[in-house]
Amino acid sequence: MAFPGTGRIWMNGSLVAWADAKIHIASHVVHYGSAVFEGARCYATPRGSACFRLDAHMRRLQQSARIYRMEYPLDLAGWQSAVLDTIRANKLTACYIRPLVYRGYETLGVNPLPNPVDAAILLWEWGSYLGKDALEQGVDVKVSSWARMAPNTLPAMAKSAANYANSALIKMEAIGDGFTEGLALDVHGNLSEGSGQNLFLVRDGVVYTPPLGSSILGGITRDSVIVLARELGYTVVEATLPREMLYIADEVFVVGTAAEVTPIRSVDRLTVGSGRRGPVTEALQRTFFAVIRGEVPDRHGWLTYVYPGEPTAREAAGAGVGVTG
Ligand SMILES: Cc1ncc(COP(=O)(O)O)c(C=O)c1O
Numbered sequence: 001m002a003f004p005g006t007g008r009i010w011m012n013g014s015l016v017a018w019a020d021a022k023i024h025i026a027s028h029v030v031h032y033g034s035a036v037f038e039g040a041r042c043y044a045t046p047r048g049s050a051c052f053r054l055d056a057h058m059r060r061l062q063q064s065a066r067i068y069r070m071e072y073p074l075d076l077a078g079w080q081s082a083v084l085d086t087i088r089a090n091k092l093t094a095c096y097i098r099p100l101v102y103r104g105y106e107t108l109g110v111n112p113l114p115n116p117v118d119a120a121i122l123l124w125e126w127g128s129y130l131g132k133d134a135l136e137q138g139v140d141v142k143v144s145s146w147a148r149m150a151p152n153t154l155p156a157m158a159k160s161a162a163n164y165a166n167s168a169l170i171k172m173e174a175i176g177d178g179f180t181e182g183l184a185l186d187v188h189g190n191l192s193e194g195s196g197q198n199l200f201l202v203r204d205g206v207v208y209t210p211p212l213g214s215s216i217l218g219g220i221t222r223d224s225v226i227v228l229a230r231e232l233g234y235t236v237v238e239a240t241l242p243r244e245m246l247y248i249a250d251e252v253f254v255v256g257t258a259a260e261v262t263p264i265r266s267v268d269r270l271t272v273g274s275g276r277r278g279p280v281t282e283a284l285q286r287t288f289f290a291v292i293r294g295e296v297p298d299r300h301g302w303l304t305y306v307y308p309g310e311p312t313a314r315e316a317a318g319a320g321v322g323v324t325g
Contacts, residue, residue, distance in 0.1 A: 003018075003124055004124060004125060005018055005019070006018055007090040007092075007123060007124075008086070008089055008090055009021040009086075009120055009121065009122050009123075010082055010085075010086045010119075010120060010121035011118070011119075011120045012118055012119060012120075013082075015086070015089050021120065021122075023102075023104060023105065023118075024104075024105040026105055026108055027102070027103070027104050027105045027115075028102075028103035028104065028105070028106070028108065028112050028115040029102040029103050029104070029161070031108060032103070032110065032112065033160070033161045033162035033165065034068070034070070034102060034103035034112045034115075034161070034162075035100055035101065035102035035103070035160065035161035036061060036064035036065050036067075036068055036070070036100075036101050036102075036158060036159055036160045036161070037061070037064075037098060037099060037100040037101070037159060037160075037161065038057045038058065038060060038061045038097070038098065038099045038100075038159060039057075039096065039097070039098060039159075039257045039258060040052065040053070040054060040057040040083075040096075040097040040099075040220075040257060041094075041095070041096055041097065041126075041257055041292075042087055042092065042093075042094055042095050042096075042097060042123075042306060043094055043292050043293060043294070044093045044094040045292075045293050045294030045295075045303075046293075046294060046295070047294050047305070047310060047311050047316070048294075048305045048306065048307055048309070048310030048311065049087065049092070049093045049094065049305065049306040049307060049310065050292075050294055050303040050304060050305050050306070050310075050316075051083065051084070051087075051097065051303070051304045051306065052257075052291075052292050052302060052303060053220050053224065053302050054080050054083060054084075054097075054304045055076065055080060055304070056220045056223070057097075057099075057220060057257075058076055058079035058080055058083070058099070059076055060159060060218070060220065061079065061099055061101065061159070062076065062079070063157075063158070064101075064157075064158040064159045064160060065101045065117075067155050067157070067158040067160075068112075068158060068160060069112075069113070070101060070102075070103060070112070070117045071117070072101050072117050072119050074119070079099065080304065082099075082121055083097055083099065083121055084304070084306055086121045086123060087123060087306050088306060088307065090123055092123055092125070094125065095123040095124060095125055095126070096123065096124055096125070096126035096257075096258075097121070097123055098121070098122040098123070098124075099119070099120070099121045100119065100120045100121070100122070101117060101118070101119045102117075102118055102119070102120075102161075103115040103116070103117060103118075104116040104117070104118040126258070134180070134259075134262050134263075135260065135261075135262060135263075135285065136263075136277060137263075137265065137276070137277070138253075138262070138263035138264055138265030138266075138272075138275075138276065138277055139179075139180035139181055139262060139263070139264060139265065140178075140179050140180055140264075140265060140266045140269075141174065141179050141180060141181045141182060141183050141194070141254075141264050141266070141267055142173075142174055142177055142179045142182055142183070142267070142268050143182070143183050143184075143185065143243060143246070143267065143268055144169075144170040144173055144174065144182035144183060144184045144185070144195075145173060146166065146169045146170050146173060146182070146184060147184060147185050147186060147187050147192075147215075148166065148184045148185070148186050148187070148192040148193065148214075148215035148216075149163065149166060149187075149215055150186075150187040150215070151187075151213075151215070154166075156212075156215040156216060156217060157212065157217065157218055159217055163217075166184075167195040167196055168195070170182040170184050170194070170195040171195040171196075174195070181194050181195060181197070181254065182194065182195055183199060183246070183254075183267070184215075185243060186210075186214045186215040187215070188240075189242075189243060190210065190214055190240050190241055190242060190243070191210045191214065191241040191242070191243060191245065191246065192210055192214045192215045192216055193210065193214075193215075193216045193217065193219075193254075194254045194256075194259075196256055196258060196259070197219075197254035197255055197256035197258070197259045197262070198210075198216060198217070198219040198221065198222035198254065198255050198256060199216075199252070199254055200222075200225065200252070200253050200254070200255060201241070201245055201246065201249035201251065201252045201253075202249060202250050202251035202252075202278060202280045202281070203245065203248065203249050203250055204250070205234070205235075205280070206234070206235045206236075206237060207229050207234045207235065207236045207237070207280065208236075208237050208238075208239060208241055208245065209222060209226070209236070209237075209238055210238070210239075210240065210241055211238045211239060211240065212238075213240070214240060214241075219255065219256055219257075220257065221255040221256050221257055221259075221260070221261070221288075222255055222256075224288065224291075224302065225255050225261065225284055225288060226238075227300065228284060228287045228288060228291070229280075229284055231287075232283060232284070232287060234280065246267045246268075246272075247267065247268070247270050249272060249273070250272075250273045250278060250280075251263070251272065251273050251277075251278030251279075251280055251281050252264035252267060252272045253281045253284075260285075260288065260289070260292075261281065261284055261285040261288050261289075263276075263277040263278070263281045263285075265277075291303075294316070297316070297317055297318055298313075298316040298317050299317060301313055301316075301317060303316050
């Protein structure tokens with residue numbers, strides 16, 4: 001995935017050409033990782049361009065910023081408008097959305113407080129994250145030798161840049177060892193999450209996922225999948241899970257804005273189930289994709305259409321979509 005290097009970036013309320021969207025090397029964020037961010041998606045649907053759960057993403061951004069005492073003077077509606085305006089300004093139909101709040105340029109030292117809190121919104125086109133066959137064939141993963149952050153060290157519920165130093169170690173180790181992705185344990189040795197995805201597994205028809213207390217990011221896709229799985233009639237259990245559940249699960253899959261719903265076909269070279277996407281994973285994938293592609297009524301109010309003339313929330317919630325595929 002290379003940046004197209006085009007378009008305009010929202011920086012503190014102004015739209016700046018991609019090539020000119022620069023910050024000073026002495027900015028606090030460059031040295032101390034003092035940023036929180038979001039990753040959301042806007043999908044091209046038959047009824048127009050729709051952002052998936054934009055409100056939830058921007059709320060999490062505000063909460064991440066609050067944890068790090070770097071609140072930015074935009075309310076939830078203001079953040080959502082800023083994203084929508086930036087998509088419209090760039091005339092994009094589908095894109096990845098990356099809002100970022102960071103400590104800027106004033107003085108260098110561990111104390112972030114003297115530095116300004118700046119913000120940016122970047123957009124770019126982004127397809128399937130784990131490879132184009134991954135959604136059907138599944139990917140091979142390993143349990144990482146790197147654990148997620150211990151409680152009361154770096155807050156896992158904040159989507160902060162600093163946490164991604166840990167994710168990068170997990171990802172690099174996995175790639176170096178010939179796997180697509182790494183799954184991390186928490187410091188107690190229980191299942192946590194992937195470098196950028198939440199983890200689910202299925203055993204005897206029950207869907208399991210690690211809880212917030214297992215050093216996970218409270219994923220918005222995770223939340224959506226839990227809702228959809230329950231609606232499909234599955235029992236979903238959020239529980240502390242031992243590592244070995246991965247080796248005896250019938251199905252394993254990871255979820256996230258980037259990975260969407262991606263099956264895992266092997267863990268530590270042990271085949272998961274039949275070695276291909278399992279029926280529960282497939283059912284959840286189908287349901288999730290139907291929602292994000294606007295093919296079914298938006299009963300949960302999860303889609304925000306971007307352009308004038310596209311459905312309002314009320315219209316999106318109604319029937320009359322009639323699109324298949
Ligand atoms: C560490 C981590 N866990 C989980 C997720 C999934 O979160 P979401 O579904 O909100 O994208 C992400 C993606 O942002 C992540 O980086």
